[in-house]
Amino acid sequence: MSQSEIDEILEAMEKPLRYASGHDFANLKTLKGLESYLAHWLDRAAALSVSPRSQSLLQSLRLRAQGFDLLDLAEKKARILEVQKIIHDLKGEDEAPLPCQPWPTQEEFRQSRKDLQTSIQFIKGVGPRLSEVLKKKNIVTVEDALYFLPRLYQDRRQIKTISQLAVGKIETVMGTVLQADMTPYRRRRTFELTIGDETGTLIAKWFNFNPRFMKGRFKKGMRLILFGEVRLYQFQKEIHHPELEIIEEEEPQTPDGNEGSPPGKEESLHFGRIVPVYSETEGLYQRQRLIRRIMKNTVDLFAAKEFSGIPEEICRRQNLIPLSEAFRRAHYPDAGDDLALLNEGKSPAHRRLVFDELFFLELGLALRRSGTLMEKGISFLVSHRHTCRLREILPFSLTPAQERVLAEIEADMRRPHPMNRLLQGDVGSGKTIVALLSGLMAVEGGFQVALMAPTEILAEQHYFNIRPLVEKLGLLAALLTSSLKKSEKETFYARIRTGEIHVVIGTHAIIQETVEFHRLGLAIIDEQHKFGVLQRATLKKKGTNPDVLVMTATPIPRTLAMTLYGDLEVSVIDQLPPGRGSITTRVFNEKERFRVYRLMREEIAKGKQAYVVYPLVEESERLDLKDATQMAKNLQRDIFPEFKVGLIHGRMKSEEKEAIMADFKARRIHILVSTIVIEVGIDVPNASVMVIEHAERFGLSQLHQLRGRVGRGKDPSQCLLIAQYPRSEEAERRLRVMEQTTDGFKIAEEDLAIRGPGELMGTQQSGLPDFRVANFARDIQLLNEARKEAFGIISCDPILSMPEHFFMKETLKERWKGRLELATIG
Known part of the structure; x- marks a missing residue:
């Protein structure tokens, strides 16, 4: 040719x-x-x-x-x-690349958006009953179904006979069930299917299975298609835990490539191509063929209606295929598509869908930042009267990193638009003193400061640390929590309203309607991701565009910080104060518990102190609380009768907690048993041992925070993790990471890799759009490209008022679902 x-x-x-x-x-x-x-x-x-x-x-x-x-x-x-x-x-x-997609009229666009909200139950093959099952997978509309992408893809372009299967390769084979039975294997049983065709036999084997389900599922004479890695055991080919489908009788009798009738339209969905495999749910278990039919019907009818309005020049520059084609090829790849790229989520189809999602995320963040820059805020007149005096009182000097960050904050506070800054640093890097100095700059200008913490004990800790310092400067600080008596609250409300109180520290009680500030100039929000965006918005409304400083004690990977807080300037304290002792972390099993006690005793004998922490799970709070209480008694009576053991937990009254912490700081208590209320903000330099019980139940950032309660003095410290068996692979990985590094930023990157961004920060809490396709750990390069393009558009069209941006603006509003009105909130 x-x-x-x-x-x-x-x-x-x-x-x-x-x-x-x-x-x-x-x-x-x-x-x-x-x-x-x-x-x-x-x-x-x-x-x-x-x-x-x-x-x-x-x-x-x-x-x-x-x-x-x-x-x-x-x-x-x-x-x-x-x-x-x-x-x-x-x-x-x-x-030149093709245009992204034909542009609809405004009327066609609105009609398409309406059509995409059609209930999934009206798709052929669904109906009311099945639509309830799909709801468990968050599939309510046809658009939800389009975003329900396959979890993996199988190469069924060539279905082989049993004799053609190559050992060590992942293969697809079709055959008939000759026998189904349970077989003894090393003191347990396996479930085995003997599969045959005209060329030989194959064993499909399961080690973990439900006997009743498996015996009822497979019948002699049933035809199956199996997919998996081929192994050889005692000269017999096997596939362990294969992906499989039951083939109905009307389907072709032979695999593709052999003699027999060609596959029909329905069959071409399941064989002779790259085949999508979707995640299943109760009611759809092993119903891949049904899910594929439903998805094919949905894609055929509705994929062409998807349009987001990303400008054509961006599509060309980024080499993006049309959105409609991306949905089609993500669900039903072309024969020439790369299988490896599909399974990695990096195919042209996935790339387009991910870019689309990230672009509108960054466009919203760019719009938020643009809104902040256009707002009129407070331009503080900083005299350094209070800040210089405080520096003289402090028993230490600030690190160069703290000085750099403080200069960044001061420059922001002097500008005429509201500050929106994220302050992050590792455990013990000295964020609180930087926040206090920032607050004093606001007070010098005649304004009040509010510091909002997520828990009462952290608010109390801030108050006990800050109050003595501000009182030496002739200023007043108040603690506002929900546990205060009504009369105490009324007194504080009046003094805050008149401006008599300069620094207000508290929990969510600060944002209640009854709290009115005289002149709120700076809102400091500690532990950012534990607050919902609406709570932060409410605090900000307490003043006329006050500056906002967001602190997080959990380091956020730079990739994630840039994304989730793309509308905030970021300051990082990347240096610990000098003279800090090193921390060694070790994992112990239950059988090694007395080795842990021996290490504790050695440290306490040197005059040091120890923490013992138990997990506190809200759903079973009383049970765990009883465990901590019981263990405190057990440690005092049976293990360390010669030392004083104290107990602190979240249900104690404020005065009780304060008394216990005072005794611990004064070294009257040697061992403090606690629930995770001590996770952040506690500073006792003499404590050198942190024992964490049930360490496998804690998240990585929690473990790192708890470890940060020791290592605050000049002597070496130890973090001893007691973990139970059995534990998941994920838990094992967390424990190994803790042993390997004490760098909070490295730990944050690992946490991102283990849990993913959604779970790490929670998009509901962050006030950001939900992510259905993007994966920050995988898509960081695409995120950077999307960010560059989105911020470029906002720099030319700050409020998206140009006619050619109409569709883009409409898509943006829909993706953010009203959350853009919180434009200046971090």
């Missing part, structure tokens, strides 16, 4: 497509018989000898041409773009 023959065919197919797509598809309505015209030229191409890649692309072309005449106008537009893209690939020419 000469290249000129195929080029001639491609040119013939392309002519009517160019005519139809010209002048924004103005001629499409008048074009008739395109389906049969393309089929004619495709038949001619099929007779030519072409490369496997070209064969695959021609097959994709034929699939796109089928049913074209029955499509509505919007679907025809999308289908023409897809066909043009395939012809472009077949030519192999270095042409």
Whole structure:
């Protein structure tokens, strides 16, 4: 075959497509018989000898041409773009990329958005009962279904006979159940299926299984398709825990490539192609074929209606395929698509969907930042009267990192628009003193400061540390928590209202309607991710555009900080105060408990102190509380009768907790048993041992925070983790990370890799759009590109008022669902 023959065919197919797509598809309505015209030229191409890649692309072309005449106008537009893209690939020419997608009219756009909210129950094959099952997977509308991407893809382009299976390879095979039974294996049982075809037998084997379910599931004579790694055991081929599907009787009797009838339209969804595999739920277990049919119906009817309005020049620059094609190929990949890229979530289809999601995230953040810069705020007149005096009182000097961050904050506070800054640093890096000095700069300008903490004990700790310092400067600080008596609250409310109190420290009680500030100038919010964005918004409304300083004691990976707080400036205290002792972390099993007690005794004998921490799980708070109380008694009576053991937990009254902490600081208590109320903010330099019970139940950032309660003096410290068996792989990984590093930022990166951003920060708490496709750990490069493009648009059009940005603005409002009105809240 000469290249000129195929080029001639491609040119013939392309002519009517160019005519139809010209002048924004103005001629499409008048074009008739395109389906049969393309089929004619495709038949001619099929007779030519072409490369496997070209064969695959021609097959994709034929699939796109089928049913074209029955499509509505919007679907025809999308289908023409897809066909043009395939012809472009077949030519192999270095042409300019195709436009992202045909642009609808405003009326078509609104109708499409309405159509995409259609209930999933109206898709063929669903109905009311199944729609309730799909709701468990958060699939309520057809758009939810489009975003329900496969969890993996299987290469079923070649289904092999048993004799063709290669040991060590992941293969697809079809066969008949010859026998189904349980077999003894090393003091337990396995479930085994003997599968046969005309070329041999194969064993499918399960080690973990439900006997009743498995015996009832498989019958002799049933035909299956299996997918998995082929092993060899005693000269017999096996697949352990295969992915499998039961084949109905009407399906073809032989695998593709063997003699037999060709697969029909339904069968082509499940064989002879790259096949999607979706996550299942109760009511849909082992119903992959049904899920595929539902998804195919949804994609065919609704994918073409997806349009987000990302400008064409961005699509070209980023080499993005049309959104409609991305949904189609993410669910039903083309024959030529790369299987590895699909399974890594990096295929062109995934790339487009991820970029779309990240672009609108960053566009919202860029709009928030733009809104902040346009707002009028307080330009503080900083005299350094109080800050210089405080520096003289402090028994230490600030580190260069603290000085740098303080200078960044002061520069922000002097500007005429509101400060929105995130202050982060590792455990013990000295964020609180930086926050206090920032607060004093506001007080010097005649304003009040509010410091909001997530827990009462942390608010109390801030208060006990800050009050003596501000009182030496002739200023007043108040502690406002929900546990105060009504009369005490009324007194504080009055003094805050008149401006008599300069620094207000508290929990969510600060944002109650009854609290009125005289002149709130700076809102400091500690432990950012434990507050909802609406709580932060309420605190900000207590003043006329006060400055906001957000502190987090949990270091956030730079990648995530840039994303979640893209509208905030970020300051990092990346240096610990000098003279801090090192911390050694070790993991112990239950059997090694007395080794832990021996290490504790050695340290206490040197005059040091120890913490013993128990997990506190809200759902079983009383049970765990009883454990901590019981263990405190046990440690005092049976293990350390010669030392004083104290107990502190969240249900104690404020005065009780204060008394216990005072005794611990004064070294009257040697061992402090606690629930995780001591996670942050406690500073006792003499404590050198942190014992964490049930360490496998804690998250990585929690473990790091708890470890940060020791190592505050000049002597070496120890963190001893007692973990139970059995424990998950994830728990094991967390414990190993704790042993390997004390760097909070490295730990944060590991936490991001283990848990993912959604769980790490919680998009509900952060006030950001939900993520259905993007993965920050995987997509960081694409995130940077999306950020650059989004911020570029806002720099040219700060409120998206240009007509060409209409669709983009509408999509943005829908994705953020009203959360953009919190434009200046971090």
